[in-house]
Amino acid sequence: xxxxxxxxxxxxxxxxxxxxxxxxxxxxxxxxxxxxxxxxxxxxxxxxxxxxxxxxxxxxxxxxxxxxxxxxxxxxxxxxxxxxxxxxxxxxxxxxxxxxxxxxxxxxxxxxxxxxxxxxxxxxxxxxxxxxxxxxxxxxxxxxxxxxxxxxxxxxxxxxxxxxxxxxxxxxxxxxxxxxxxxxxxxxxxxxxxxxxxxxxxxxxxxxxxxxxxxxxxxxxxxxxxxxxxxxxxxxxxxxxxxxxxxxxxxxxxxxxxxxxxxxxxxxxxxxxxxxxxxxxxxxxxxxxxxxxxxxxxxxxxxxxxxxxxxxxxxxxxxxxxxxxxxxxxxxxxxxxxxxxxxxxxxxxxxxxxxxxxxxxxxxxxxxxxxxxxxxxxxxxxxxxxxxxxxxxxxxxxxxxxxxxxxxxxxxxxxxxxxxxxxxxxxxxxxxxxxxxxxxxxxxxxxxxxxxxxxxxxxxxxxxxxxxxxxxxxxxxxxxxxxxxxxxxxxxxxxxxxx
Numbered sequence: 001x002x003x004x005x006x007x008x009x010x011x012x013x014x015x016x017x018x019x020x021x022x023x024x025x026x027x028x029x030x031x032x033x034x035x036x037x038x039x040x041x042x043x044x045x046x047x048x049x050x051x052x053x054x055x056x057x058x059x060x061x062x063x064x065x066x067x068x069x070x071x072x073x074x075x076x077x078x079x080x081x082x083x084x085x086x087x088x089x090x091x092x093x094x095x096x097x098x099x100x101x102x103x104x105x106x107x108x109x110x111x112x113x114x115x116x117x118x119x120x121x122x123x124x125x126x127x128x129x130x131x132x133x134x135x136x137x138x139x140x141x142x143x144x145x146x147x148x149x150x151x152x153x154x155x156x157x158x159x160x161x162x163x164x165x166x167x168x169x170x171x172x173x174x175x176x177x178x179x180x181x182x183x184x185x186x187x188x189x190x191x192x193x194x195x196x197x198x199x200x201x202x203x204x205x206x207x208x209x210x211x212x213x214x215x216x217x218x219x220x221x222x223x224x225x226x227x228x229x230x231x232x233x234x235x236x237x238x239x240x241x242x243x244x245x246x247x248x249x250x251x252x253x254x255x256x257x258x259x260x261x262x263x264x265x266x267x268x269x270x271x272x273x274x275x276x277x278x279x280x281x282x283x284x285x286x287x288x289x290x291x292x293x294x295x296x297x298x299x300x301x302x303x304x305x306x307x308x309x310x311x312x313x314x315x316x317x318x319x320x321x322x323x324x325x326x327x328x329x330x331x332x333x334x335x336x337x338x339x340x341x342x343x344x345x346x347x348x349x350x351x352x353x354x355x356x357x358x359x360x361x362x363x364x365x366x367x368x369x370x371x372x373x374x375x376x377x378x379x380x381x382x383x384x385x386x387x388x389x390x391x392x393x394x395x396x397x398x399x400x401x402x403x404x405x406x407x408x409x410x411x412x413x414x415x416x417x418x419x420x421x422x423x424x425x426x427x428x429x430x431x432x433x434x435x436x437x438x439x440x441x442x443x444x445x446x447x448x449x450x451x452x453x454x455x456x457x458x459x460x461x462x463x464x465x466x467x468x469x470x471x472x473x474x475x476x477x478x479x480x481x482x483x484x485x486x487x488x489x490x491x492x493x494x495x496x497x498x499x
Contacts, residue, residue, distance in 0.1 A: 003083075004083050005081070006080075007079070008159070009160065010157070010169055011156070011184035012158075014136060026172075029124060031122070034120035037120060041059045042144075043110070043114065043190050044060070044110060046103055050106070051102060051103075054227070054228065056102070058091070059190075062087070071098060097333075101226070102227055112141060116138065118137050120135045132158055134157070135156070135159075136154065139193075140152050147198055149197035158176075209362075211258075211357060211360050211362040212354050215366075219254050219349065233333065236326055241285045241329070248277050255271045255274070260355060260365060262352060262354065263353035274341070283328065284326055286444065287325050289441060290445060291321070295314060297469055298314060298469065307464045362417035373403070374425075376403055380400040380403050393481075401437060404436060431487075435484055450466075452466055453466035453467070
């Protein structure tokens with residue numbers, strides 16, 4: 001079974017005198033010698049180094065106190081999440097799943113071998129509590145594929161203790177810099193090994209010039225976001241499903257809005273698959289939003305309005321629905337259909353089906369496409385506002401919300417080319433989708449409350465609390481509709497003028 005550790009560390013070029021004396025830095029009362037550890041790690045990747053391109057490292061290491069498989073994901077500069085699994089001859093299944101969005105059908109092969117002699121010191125406070133581990137690593141790197149090659153270097157590594165204050169590393173760095181020690185130019189040992197033994201360098205995308213360049217740059221960003229968020233969704237990290245769903249919708253909206261740039265006979269089948277994926281992601285995301293909304297509303301009720309086991313029933317419903325949705329989503333991410341979608345998106349970006357307008361200057365081409373979305377949105381909102389309250393209006397407002405999101409994403413894609421006008425439109429559309437989202441969330445909350453009340457009634461429980469919550473949701477929806485009526489004229493005017 002794999003477990004996770006948040007790793008916060010900094011690497012430095014080893015000075016001529018090795019590790020300076022760190023006693024007296026902040027709370028460091030003593031530096032304890034822990035002896036020398038011999039580490040032997042083999043790093044795995046695809047032949048074209050897909051993991052390295054995403055700053056991921058996968059290794060099988062022996063020696064030291066944490067022998068096994070280690071998969072590291074970048075979180076922030078100097079911060080990584082390390083997924084650990086027991087030592088075995090092959091890549092553990094749970095580790096392989098977390099890199100599947102990058103690896104797909106390619107083979108994971110031994111890429112680099114790193115052997116390190118690690119001189120370890122513990123930085124402790126006056127009570128003997130560990131503050132950080134400092135080590136001087138003498139590293140020998142051997143390239144295992146391609147032309148081969150070796151490299152050697154010595155580096156200093158300072159790793160913060162679990163639950164330590166990252167500011168402590170700043171004060172250690174001050175001492176190191178005063179001693180002439182400088183930060184490493186490489187973010188990891190693997191990155192340095194690849195650089196010094198002939199690793200591939202990722203190609204840099206040129207600055208967008210044409211309309212096609214801008215559309216493809218935005219689409220490429222969404223593809224990268226999908227691939228990056230895949231393991232976060234598998235790990236059930238907060239907000240990961242929402243962000244992956246948004247990236248999926250942005251990609252689909254790009255294909256649909258900029259049909260003058262990309263040939264729809266090629267992109268329409270991919271747009272259909274992106275719609276499918278967004279729907280699958282929505283099962284978990286919608287559940288998450290609803291559970292949070294209803295739990296918050298229930299907690300806010302005065303005690304006298306809470307009757308029966310409403311809180312317990314809501315918690316049980318939320319837990320059961322989330323577990324089921326997440327298991328389903330994990331299966332989706334392992335499916336042939338999903339992996340084919342990623343391959344298709346890669347192929348489109350590698351050989352885009354560009355139309356004549358793609359080669360033109362972006363200003364007119366992108367602005368025209370965005371204006372079309374604004375025009376359609378205007379019709380949907382005005383139609384919804386003329387309908388009487390009820391299911392038809394709820395449905396119409398939901399359709400307007402989806403169109404407002406598409407318009408927002410189109411404006412985002414056009415912002416690098418159009419500047420402030422597109423940026424202002426993006427802001428207006430975000431405000432509108434937030435308001436329409438509040439209305440739609442209320443619609444879904446009321447539907448869920450009816451279902452929960454029916455189950456509670458069948459169990460002989462009081463349904464009074466569900467009725468109170470239902471009434472409050474009706475009020476929230478009515479308030480959103482009233483606010484929309486008051487704001488639409490200004491928002492619509494801004495949109496039509498600034499697109």
